[in-house]
Amino acid sequence: MDLLTDPVLLNDIPDHELSSMDIDHLEKPQEEEDPFLRFVDYAQSALSPEEDGSEEGSDKPGWSWVWSEQHRSGAQKKRPECINQLAKRHKRAKLPHTVTIDSVYEKNFLSLTSVLEAVIVDAFLLPGTDIYMLSLGDYWSSNTIDLYLHRRFYYLADPNNGILKRGREIFLTGCYLRTASQGSGHSRLLPTEYLVILLDEDQDDDAMLLGAQFCSDSFSSISLDAVNHGNSYALFARIESIGSLEVQGKHDSLQRKQVTLIDNDGVRLKFLLWGDQVVLANLFSVGSMLAMDRPFIANSVDSALESCEEICLEYGSATQLYLVPFVQQEERVSVALTQSRYQASKMLSALDPSQASKVSQITLPCDSQGSIDFSNYPFRSFVVDLRDKMTSISLYGVIAAISRENNDAEATFSLRIEDATGTIWAKLYFVGYWSLGRLGLGHTVYISGLTCSVSKQNRLQVLWFENDAGASFINLSCLPALLNSSCLHKSSYLSDLSNQTSNTHICRVWLDQIEHCHVNTRLSHALCGYFLNKTTGEDVYCSFCCRNCDAAEVARTFHLKITLADESAKVFAWCTGQTATELLQISPDEFYELPEEEQIMYPSSLEHERFAVALVNCRRQGYGLADGLMQEDDMLMWEITRALKSG
The missing domain is CATH 2.40.50.140 (Nucleic acid-binding proteins)
Incomplete structure (x- = not known):
């Protein structure tokens, strides 16, 4: 086997270095012809390039890293014990975009918007380097996966004082998956800036961290002048809402999300995420408490935020986020x-x-x-x-x-x-x-x-x-389906109608006494269906919506009063809109264009036409339209709300 092409070894070289690697042109020491030795020399220099003035070989990884990486397993089949212990008090619901580590291995794929709700199984340095790695598991998987830790979190992984250690829960997103090739080696996660550390207020260490670091500052204490003089803040607030994705910019190229936070004093501020940062919102849930160490403080005007607040918060290069998840x-x-x-x-x-x-x-x-x-x-x-x-x-x-x-x-x-x-x-x-x-x-x-x-x-x-x-x-x-879905109604006779009824009655009727039929066309507000009142000039006013209507919102409709009959009784009722169009079998615009003589004669052709209709009592005692609104026909007790022609 040619060790130069062994995928296990090549997988441990950063991807951007592989493209520039040219084994054939590596300098060949005269005393050393072994290609494997040449490969190790290259790998050492790639992981820890020598700096000017440094002692040669002082910072290079030792040889043992090759074999330790060769035998590392990324697919444990037994869930680590530290996760089993945490699972006993794990009560929160999964976030919407959460995927499991097992599924990552099965699909050999990880979307940038996917969320990993992970537990640190191990935190370690690659032997002979200053590269921090986290070995991660989750509550639903037997596998673990390694993550190259982003350097903005290195001080949090310090073995002596760091918080990123075995048993710590984290949320992360925006991860690239570097997959194993040709069935050898194992997959790893490349560094991501979008990592949130979970805290548990019931644990003494976490409670002390929150109390010592995040309880002295509040939203009201933030001063732009102090920020301009180099002051930083550590803030603690509840996530009140998470806005939808907004697109801004000249060519709709800039993404933004607004997260509304409220502190213990009831003061609200916007936390803005820009561009690639918007995936960070996938780690949040409404009701969770967010601790923000050194957020970037921005002027709301500069952030194009339509808000009465003077300032807003952003995810800056020095910002660290901690989360106390909301437990349902x-x-x-x-x-x-x-x-x-x-x-x-x-x-x-x-x-x-x-x-x-x-x-x-x-x-x-x-x-x-x-x-x-x-x-x-x-x-x-x-x-x-x-x-x-x-x-x-x-x-x-x-x-x-x-x-x-x-x-x-x-x-x-x-x-x-x-x-x-x-x-x-x-x-x-x-x-x-x-x-x-x-x-x-x-x-x-x-x-x-x-x-x-x-x-x-x-x-x-x-x-x-x-x-x-x-x-x-x-x-x-x-509802259009009301009349032709027998499961939604029970048929009634007109004689069953009562002045005190509050139900919608379905009746099978014919049109009767057409000589007493009243047909009129009026302008209506298309949004609410109510008749419009003409005001000064060309303006029309909707008394239901309490505003003038644009021409595009105005439609012509029927105002129809007609007698319905069945074997038991007769009822004089009114209707408008699509219901009147169904009964008259002509559109309001077509009827309006007819000569006046034809408009008068038209209803006579409909006598004894049969329909299924829905009837409601619109004049029952206690019913009314308040604040100056008027019922469209306050003389008739019954409104026909739907009609369907029947044989």
């Missing part, structure tokens, strides 16, 4: 009294009959503020069940009132939602404008992603933010 806590909550034991037992009996009569509590996760996450709560939540510190709640109910927050510059609306147990006001915050389409009184809706909290006035408030994870809003009364 759980809390047992009682199954509400409104959840009939029949409902609970029916669900559980399908899984485990022995538990059918025992269900009384459910374990749910909660965040660092004590709010309980109901996104996986197995039963329906009712209005009467709502309490302080509940998040990710879903409600199913009827819209009893709608109001617009006139004094709010943002698009904020309030809805009064009613179910069998009561009513509650929910405040909806939109990113830019109303985006839910047409919503009227009496419509049945499903809302997820609601949050409950107690206001300063000691009142329970329910909030919904359009861009929150898990936030959705579905108007079931206007």
